[in-house]
Amino acid sequence: MSETINVMLAGPRGKMGTEALKMIDETNNFQLVGCIDRKHNGQLVSEVDGLPNLNAPIYTDAEEAFERLNADVFIDLTNPETGFKHTKLALHNHIRPVIGTSGFSDGQLDELKKLSHNQQTGVVIAPNFAIGAVLMMRFSQMAAKYFPNVEIIEKHHDEKLDAPSGTAVKTAQLIKEVRDSMKQGHPDEHETIAGARGADIDGMHVHSVRLPGFIAQQEVIFGQSGQTLTIQHNSTDRKSFMSGVKFAVEEVMKIDHFVYGLENLME
Template sequence: MNPRIRVAVGGVTGWAGSELARGVAHAPDMQLVAGLSRGAAGQPLAQLTGHADTPGVAAASIDVLAQTPCDVYVEYTKPAVAKHNILQALRHGAHVVVGTSGLSDQDYAEIDAAAHQAGRGVLACGNFAITVVLLQKFAEMAARHLDQWEIIDYAKAGKVDAPSGTVRELAYRLGQVRQPELTVPLDKVNGPVETRGASLSGTQVHAVRLPGYQLGVEVIFGADGQRLHLRHEAGDGSRPYVSGALLAIRKVHTLRGVVRGLDRVMEGL
């Protein structure tokens, strides 16, 4: 019988991290050994997860958390500290699954170098929902046949990182296929160039932050006399992300360096 995967969750009391922590605690092939939460530091993980057999207490910092050996660290905290947490986890010998948004391509280049040096894998997933995985695959297919596209990023009014990790990952992956065409170059725009959005990995991205939204992404492809809209909408709950995150935890040990996208470890996609 294989030993259980020892998992540490950063953001163990957060919107997504708390649901994942409960999923890990109840997974038969995993053991939640540590959790990171500044606000809940010192509180028993058993109390936070509702799983009586979960040992230990929440840690206030990655330096304290790293004192507990783990096989996989899941980063689900805040953009401002995410890179530091990931690099620290790699230094302490853990593979890393990234669910936090807001990391740039430059950040991932630095993380990739550290992961290769440590001989560890980093699986970065802007979104663990299967509908997002499918949207990304369909968008890559469309980009091979259609010359022009733009992305709209939807999120709640209080979301500070723009664009979201889902959109960053989507733009990056479309950029790996090819660069979209712009009929009017940005330096030829007659008016505030900001109205054309921000250029991310070669794609124009427009971030909407309003009440009434949770998370959403839409990529629009345009061609002569026709359009293709691919859109994902998320509800208020975080449970749809748990199964994908558990899959990432189970698969990240097979990787070396940074790999972006849950579909990279899903058979048949």
């Protein structure tokens, strides 16, 4: 039997926050000890409309919450500004933070790293909680050493405004770290209609499909003479983030240092 992990959470009424409460509720060895919220001070989570039936108190004062609650792990699903304050408070109280944001500056990350070191308290900052996407990027980086020719196709709903997606760009950057810069395709290739060969990131071609009916999908295709290797991630629901949050909570218990990105928690 795993030992119980006492968890506190900031942002219980956001979409992600509510999903996280459900996940905590459904995980045998996780125990919710309290929440930080902008409203409902003094109430129980179970008393708030739309939240799961959990008997944990709500605090609007973060400092009070960190002092009163006997928590092992603190999950923050608010915003970068509030999240940064919370993370520092948590570390000062030796409560391990699990923070889902890509919005911290380099300076903020440095400050948290030092604080984690001084407090000897583990912290996980995760810009992406979708374990499948994290694995896709990691495998892509590994594969690129042996398959330098690679293209990326990402497919999203047609409400998405920017192309290529952030995940596609990040994947290309990770691949760039491990392969020599190269111009892919035939040296004499030409587009008879502009854009056919996609966006060029360090010689890699990236293609963005936007159609109703898709949610979020990416495939990374590696080719060499006689074979192709494809790694595809398909996300259909934000529930997919919860397995990543759960994993981070379990792993932050095992460390006493600063970790950025779920991939660095994986063996």
